[in-house]
Amino acid sequence: FREGGLARVAAVTVLTMRPSFSFGVVADVQYCNTDDGYNFDRSAKRQYRGALGCLRKAVEHWNTVPDLRFIAQLGDLIDGKCADLGQTAEDFAAVMGVLQESRTQTMFHCIGNHELYNFTRSELQERLDTRRGPAGREKEFYSYSPCPQWRVLVLDPYQEAIIGVPKDSAVYQKAVEMLRAENPNDILSATNWTQGLEGPVRRWVPYNGGLGAEQLQWMQAEVDAAARAGEKVLVLCHVILHPDACEGTTMCWDYEQALEVLHSKDCVVAVFCGHDHQGGYTQDSRGVHHVTLPSPLNCGSEGECHAVVSVFDDRLEVVGQGLVPRRTLSFAPTPLPTSPDSA
Numbered sequence: 001f002r003e004g005g006l007a008r009v010a011a012v013t014v015l016t017m018r019p020s021f022s023f024g025v026v027a028d029v030q031y032c033n034t035d036d037g038y039n040f041d042r043s044a045k046r047q048y049r050g051a052l053g054c055l056r057k058a059v060e061h062w063n064t065v066p067d068l069r070f071i072a073q074l075g076d077l078i079d080g081k082c083a084d085l086g087q088t089a090e091d092f093a094a095v096m097g098v099l100q101e102s103r104t105q106t107m108f109h110c111i112g113n114h115e116l117y118n119f120t121r122s123e124l125q126e127r128l129d130t131r132r133g134p135a136g137r138e139k140e141f142y143s144y145s146p147c148p149q150w151r152v153l154v155l156d157p158y159q160e161a162i163i164g165v166p167k168d169s170a171v172y173q174k175a176v177e178m179l180r181a182e183n184p185n186d187i188l189s190a191t192n193w194t195q196g197l198e199g200p201v202r203r204w205v206p207y208n209g210g211l212g213a214e215q216l217q218w219m220q221a222e223v224d225a226a227a228r229a230g231e232k233v234l235v236l237c238h239v240i241l242h243p244d245a246c247e248g249t250t251m252c253w254d255y256e257q258a259l260e261v262l263h264s265k266d267c268v269v270a271v272f273c274g275h276d277h278q279g280g281y282t283q284d285s286r287g288v289h290h291v292t293l294p295s296p297l298n299c300g301s302e303g304e305c306h307a308v309v310s311v312f313d314d315r316l317e318v319v320g321q322g323l324v325p326r327r328t329l330s331f332a333p334t335p336l337p338t339s340p341d342s343a
Contacts, residue, residue, distance in 0.1 A: 018312075019310040019311050019312050019317070020146075020147050020149070020150060020311050020312065020313065021067070021069040021146045021147050021150070021310075021311050022065060022067070022068055022069060022308055022309060022310040022311065023068060023069050023070045023071065023072055023146070023308070023309055023311075024058065024061075024062040024065070024068055024070075024071040024072070024102075024104065024306065024307070024308055024309075025071070025072040025074065025272055025293060025306065025307050025308075025309055026055065026058050026071075026072075026073060026074065026293065026296070026305070026306040026307075027073075027074035027075065027076070027238075027273070027274025027275070027292075027293035027294075027295065028074070028075070028076040028112070028274045028275065028277055028293070028294075028295035028296070028297065029051050029052075029054070029055050029073075029076065029077050029078070029095060029295070029296050029297075030046070030048065030051060030076050030077075030078060030079040030114060030295060030296075030297050031048060031049070031051045031052045031055070031077070031078050031079065031091055031094065031095050032048040032049070032078060032079040032081045032082050032085070032087075032091055033048070033049060033082075033087060033090065033091055033094070034048050034049070034081055034085060035048070035049075036048060036049075036050075036300075037081075039277070044277065044278075044298065045298075046079075046297040046298075047296075047297055047298070047299065047300030047301075048079060048081065048297065049300070049301075050296075050299070050300020050301035050302065051295075051296040051297050051300060051301075052094060052095065052098060052301070053300065053301025053302075054296035054299060054300060054301060054303060054304060054305050054306075054322075055095060055098050055099070055296060055306075056098050056101075057304050057306075057321075058296075058304070058305075058306035058321075059098055059099065059101050059102045061304075061306065061308070061321060062102055062103075062104060062306075062308065063101075063102060063103050063104075065308050068103070068104040068308070069104070069106065069146045069147070070104060070106040070107060070108060070144075070146060071099075071102060071104055071106070071107045071108070072107075072108050072110070072236050072272060073099075073107060073108065073109045073110065074110045074112070074236060074237070074238055074272060074273060074274035074293060075109070075110040075111060075112025075113075075114070075115060075238030075274050075275070076112035076113065076114040076115065076238065076274060076275070076295075077092070077095050077109070077112075077114070077115065077128075078091045078092050078095055078114060078115075078118060079091075079114055080113075080114050080117035080118065082118055083117050083118045088118045088119070092118070092127065096127075108144065108152075108154050108236060109124075109128040109129070109130060110154065110155070110156075110236055110237060110238040110274070111124065111130055111140060111156050111157070111158055111164075111238060112238040112239075112274065112275065113158070113163055113207045113208075113209075113238070113275075115128075115164075116158060116161070116163045116164030117163065120164070121140070121164060130156075132154075139156075139215075139218070140156040140159070141153070141154060141155050141156045141159075141211075141215050141218060141219075142154055143222050145231075146311075149230060149231050149232060150231060150232050150233075150234070150311065151222065151225075151226045151229075151231045151232070151233050151234075152233075152234045152235075152236060153219065153222055153233060153234070153235045153236070154236045154237075155211060155215065155219070155235065155236065155237040156211070156215065157208070157209050157210070157211060157237055157238055157239035157252045158209035158210075158239075159209070159210060159211055159212035159214070159215050160174065160175050160178070160209055160210030160211070160212045160253065160254075161175050161206075161208075161209030161210070162175045162176055162179070162187075162188075162206050163206065163207070163209070175209070175210075176188070178204070178210070178253065179204050179205075179206065182201055182204035183197065183201070183204040183205065184196070185197075187204075187205065187206055188206075193205040193206065194249055199248070200243050200248065200251065200255075202248055202249040203243075203248075203249055203250070203251040203252070203253060203255070204253060205249065207250075208239055208249075208250065208251065208252060208253055209239065209252065209253060210252060210253035210254045211252055211254050211257075211258055212254070216254070216257055216258065216261060219258070219261045219262075220261045220264065223261055223262065223264060223265050223267065223268060224264075224265065226265070226267045227265035227266070227267045231267060232267055232268075232269050232331070233267050233268045233269060234269060234270055234271075234272070234311075235262070235268065235270070235271040235272070236271075236272050236273075237252075237271065237272075237273050238273060238274050238275050239251065239252045239273065239275050240252070240255070240273045240275055240276060240280075240290070240292055241255045241258050241259060241262070241271050241273065241290065242255065242259065242271070242282055242284055242290040243255070244280075244282035244284070244290070245271075245273065245276075245280045245281060245282045245290035245291070245292045246275070246276035246280045246292055247276060247278065247280070250275045250276040259284070262286075262288055263284075263286040263288070266286075266332070268288050269288070269289065269316065269329070269331045270288065270289040270290070270291060270316055270329055270331075271288065271289070271290045271291070272291050272293065272309075273290070273291070273292050273293070274292065274293050274295070275292070276292050276294075277294060277295035277297060277298060278294055278298075279292045279293055279294030279295075279323065279324070279325075280292040281325070281327065283329075287331065289316070289329040289331075291318065291327070291329075293305075293306075293307070293324060294323045294324060298323055299322060299323055303322045303323060304321040304322025304323070304324075305321070305322050305323040305324055306320075306321055306322070306324060307319060307320040307321065307324045313333045314330060314331065314332070314333035315328055315329060315330045315331065316328070316329040316331075317329075
């Protein structure tokens with residue numbers, strides 16, 4: 001090796017050993033100060049009070065990680081039961097009290113369906129800073145650069161939805177029409193919305209939503225810009241963007257269009273979502289990793305259900321705790337710049 005070649009080998013070694021940055025991640029805490037319950041078909045117990053203790057363990061762990069760049073809270077911080085019981089303010093204060101114990105106060109809060117059961121969008125902005133971007137052009141979908149060569153896209157999967165919008169709005173009416181065109185069941189009543197449905201069409205239920213044309217266009221512009229700049233991209237979203245990363249009912253209505261955007265360039269590395277409480281994982285046909293975080297409701301205060309993701313030049317190390325599996329997610333590294341004497 002010439003001196004330049006040895007320098008490149010040393011640079012690769014350093015990049016492989018030291019992460020560019022790390023972040024904490026949790027999904028579907030869904031805390032509520034109420035007794036344990038069950039999901040719709042009573043197949044899974046939900047430990048509402050215990051979820052707060054699970055979140056506290058996550059914060060305690062994150063506080064031991066040096067230079068944790070941010071925390072990704074993937075949505076559903078408190079449960080819809082809080083609104084039913086008239087205790088939204090108290091229960092929200094409890095979970096925020098735990099999060100405020102974190103040494104890392106850079107946090108991105110994805111909008112989940114349970115946020116929209118408890119708050120208006122303006123209230124979410126006040127409490128969780130869900131609208132960001134250039135002054136005068138703030139949106140509930142935005143990008144963030146944790147370090148050079150990396151871009152994080154935070155999505156809002158309820159730009160098209162029947163939850164979180166007035167029933168007399170054009171958005172609501174359009175969403176109802178979309179649901180009825182795909183789902184013959186009574187989607188406006190408390191019933192089994194997926195009865196008789198098979199495959200990905202089961203996603204056409206009220207607790208999901210769509211990214212919408214404006215957000216998809218913005219995503220395309222962000223992916224294009226990242227590719228031109230030689231950046232890698234991570235995506236954060238509450239609702240899932242690939243049917244194989246869940247049990248098949250918890251995807252965005254327009255997940256297929258979203259995948260077309262993510263696959264349009266070779267810079268998207270991984271998508272992190274929640275929504276499906278059992279969690280899931282797949283690597284799609286274009287090599288994009290789709291990680292679904294399970295819910296702390298599954299284990300309560302006795303367990304753990306969070307992760308630290310360390311981002312390297314050629315892989316993500318998902319250091320899961322408790323119910324979250326540990327995974328190494330490999331991808332093609334960003335090429336190092338060449339020099340005349342590196343041959």
